[in-house]
Amino acid sequence: MKGKQGIKKVIFLYLPVIAFIIITLAPFYWMIVTSLKHSTEVFSRPLTYWPKEFTFENYSKLFSGFGFGRYFLNSFFVSITTTLIVIVLSLISGYAMSRYKFRGKGFVYLLLLCTQMFPAVVLMIPLFETMNSLRLINSLWSLVITCSCTNLPFCLFMMMGYYNSIPRSLEEAAQVDGCSLLKAVFKVLMPTMLPSIIATGSYAFINSWNVFIYATAFITKKEKYPIPLALNIFQGEFNTDYAGLAAGCVVALIPVLILFAMIQKNLSGGATSGAVKG
Amino acid sequence: MKAKGRARRNKLYYKRVVTPYLLLLPVLVFVTFFMLRPMVNVFIMSMQNYKILEPGNKSFIGLSNYIKILTQDEVFIKAIRNSILWVAVSVVLQTILGFWLAYLLNQKFKLRGIARALVLSPWAVAGVMVGIIWNLMLGETYGVVNDLLLRLGIIDQNISWFSSGNMAMAAVIIANVWRGIPFFAISYLSALSSIPEDIYESAKIDGANRIVTLFKITIPMIKDTFVLTTLLRSIWTFNAMDLIYSLTYGGPNNSTMTIPLYIMTKFKGEMDYGYASALAGIATILMMIVAFAYIKIGKLGKEEMY
Numbered sequence: 339m340k341g342k343q344g345i346k347k348v349i350f351l352y353l354p355v356i357a358f359i360i361i362t363l364a365p366f367y368w369m370i371v372t373s374l375k376h377s378t379e380v381f382s383r384p385l386t387y388w389p390k391e392f393t394f395e396n397y398s399k400l401f402s403g404f405g406f407g408r409y410f411l412n413s414f415f416v417s418i419t420t421t422l423i424v425i426v427l428s429l430i431s432g433y434a435m436s437r438y439k440f441r442g443k444g445f446v447y448l449l450l451l452c453t454q455m456f457p458a459v460v461l462m463i464p465l466f467e468t469m470n471s472l473r474l475i476n477s478l479w480s481l482v483i484t485c486s487c488t489n490l491p492f493c494l495f496m497m498m499g500y501y502n503s504i505p506r507s508l509e510e511a512a513q514v515d516g517c518s519l520l521k522a523v524f525k526v527l528m529p530t531m532l533p534s535i536i537a538t539g540s541y542a543f544i545n546s547w548n549v550f551i552y553a554t555a556f557i558t559k560k561e562k563y564p565i566p567l568a569l570n571i572f573q574g575e576f577n578t579d580y581a582g583l584a585a586g587c588v589v590a591l592i593p594v595l596i597l598f599a600m601i602q603k604n605l606s607g608g609a610t611s612g613a614v615k616g
Numbered sequence: 617m618k619a620k621g622r623a624r625r626n627k628l629y630y631k632r633v634v635t636p637y638l639l640l641l642p643v644l645v646f647v648t649f650f651m652l653r654p655m656v657n658v659f660i661m662s663m664q665n666y667k668i669l670e671p672g673n674k675s676f677i678g679l680s681n682y683i684k685i686l687t688q689d690e691v692f693i694k695a696i697r698n699s700i701l702w703v704a705v706s707v708v709l710q711t712i713l714g715f716w717l718a719y720l721l722n723q724k725f726k727l728r729g730i731a732r733a734l735v736l737s738p739w740a741v742a743g744v745m746v747g748i749i750w751n752l753m754l755g756e757t758y759g760v761v762n763d764l765l766l767r768l769g770i771i772d773q774n775i776s777w778f779s780s781g782n783m784a785m786a787a788v789i790i791a792n793v794w795r796g797i798p799f800f801a802i803s804y805l806s807a808l809s810s811i812p813e814d815i816y817e818s819a820k821i822d823g824a825n826r827i828v829t830l831f832k833i834t835i836p837m838i839k840d841t842f843v844l845t846t847l848l849r850s851i852w853t854f855n856a857m858d859l860i861y862s863l864t865y866g867g868p869n870n871s872t873m874t875i876p877l878y879i880m881t882k883f884k885g886e887m888d889y890g891y892a893s894a895l896a897g898i899a900t901i902l903m904m905i906v907a908f909a910y911i912k913i914g915k916l917g918k919e920e921m922y
Binding site: 347350351352354355358359361362363364365366368369372380381384385387427428430431433434435438440443446449450452453455456457458459460461462463464465466467468483484486487488490491494544547548550551554555566567569570573580583584587590591594595597598599602603 | 632633635636637639640642643644646647650651652653654655657658661716717720721723725729731732733734735736737738739740741742743744745748749750751752753755757758760763794826851854855857858861862876879880883884889892893896899900903907910
């Protein structure tokens with residue numbers, strides 16, 4: 339009986355889980371292996387599943403020849419700035435949405451929900467004009483502003499959910515003890531909120547790191563490219579240097595995968611249920 | 617004394633009323649200026665003859681752009697068809713696989729935390745990079761997929777994924793499914809974990825087996841999540857174009873051209889802002905119909921939202 343149960347578990351649980359893991363990781367594996375091959379070995383027959391000779395030349399070429407460091411810094415600037423703006427604003431407005439009853443709350447909620455469905459390709463056209471009149475075309479600030487706007491509503495919902503999960507009595511008790519509301523929020527709520535702030539921030543960071551559609555619309559100067567745009571151009575320009583392309587992907591993926599590992603537990607928490615945008 | 621007390625109370629009351637609006641002000645200003653206003657502008661621009669390559673020729677032309685799209689534009693018809701195929705196949709496959717994955721991850725087993733982090737990781741990968749990674753996977757001579765299929769004897773010559781229309785569509789959908797499963801799994805996971813254990817316990821006592829439990833308890837319990845996730849992800853899949861942009865750029869012969877990508881090519885390639893806006897207007901109207909259904913159905917879970 340026990341043995342039969344065990345076999346069942348292997349067939350219906352372990353095997354499918356392993357299959358999912360293999361299918362998920364295979365492309366990553368292939369990308370890393372390709373990035374460590376000489377660019378001629380990529381086309382060698384038969385295909386090699388493990389580099390005959392390890393090389394880091396693709397990585398060094400990436401930074402010396404292709405100027406990847408510049409793009410990395412651009413993306414970093416956009417993501418960090420956006421993250422800070424989004425955290426501050428969603429902390430403030432999430433508090434209002436969670437702790438106050440006010441006229442028009444339902445409307446605000448619905449409005450913010452609707453903005454989640456606005457397609458980037460649609461907003462891109464009029465925003466190009468706006469950025470043009472603000473003289474922000476080819477400035478990274480155009481991406482900071484756009485990323486902040488597109489990420490704010492969802493991050494606000496995330497924060498609202500986190501506030502909702504903290505009992506109101508916490509800051510009320512502090513207020514009774516003579517704290518002002520602001521002080522109560524900062525001294526009492528913030529420490530408990532820290533993991534949530536990190537989760538929300540990482541979410542905004544990953545999304546802005548990956549921004550592409552707006553970047554193609556607003557940025558045409560090479561030295562201002564963020565990573566996804568640079569990789570896309572790279573793909574077109576050096577049509578056959580797949581090893582270099584793979585190396586670029588590896589470098590670009592490192593920060594987001596680290597952040598993802600940190601927050602993946604939060605993503606399926608109650609606050610964000612059903613609506614993780616990508 | 618009394619009056620002072622009233623004034624103080626008034627002030628407190630006032631503070632209480634005004635505070636939430638003040639707190640929300642920055643977000644509302646941001647959203648109004650950079651999201652709502654552009655949305656209105658798209659419709660204004662869609663009624664203009666507005667081509668960057670013909671400067672000084674900007675004029676109001678009413679619905680001409682729309683009429684041209686709906687009556688003369690063959691690529692548009694193709695793009696609509698492709699978009700429907702792209703959304704439908706992606707979402708159906710992702711729903712099934714995503715639910716299966718969530719169902720597996722909701723059970724207790726050793727190293728579950730690590731397994732979870734691994735299988736959900738494509739979530740964080742940018743669409744452009746998904747395109748590049750799958751280009752490496754599917755490339756005709758350097759791709760590992762062809763090589764594996766050859767070795768396993770499933771095919772006897774390399775498939776050229778990107779030169780035939782149907783195969784190119786299959787390729788972008790495969791890449792998109794790989795990327796999208798985590799989105800679904802994450803939604804379903806939180807729904808599944810909210811089902812109380814004791815329901816399963818009592819079903820077990822009543823002699824229900826796994827399959828019966830799945831269809832009679834689990835799926836009905838998370839029906840709302842099913843509906844919402846499917847609708848929301850349909851909209852986002854419809855909008856997503858960065859993957860196709862980097863994997864096939866709509867080709868060959870427009871066979872993977874979707875509506876958002878078509879907008880992009882008109883905007884970026886031909887710089888025909890009026891026409892691109894009209895396409896965007898049509899896409900938005902389509903979206904609004906779906907979104908309306910979403911909000912209507914979303915009312916199901918409204919109490920917990922406010």
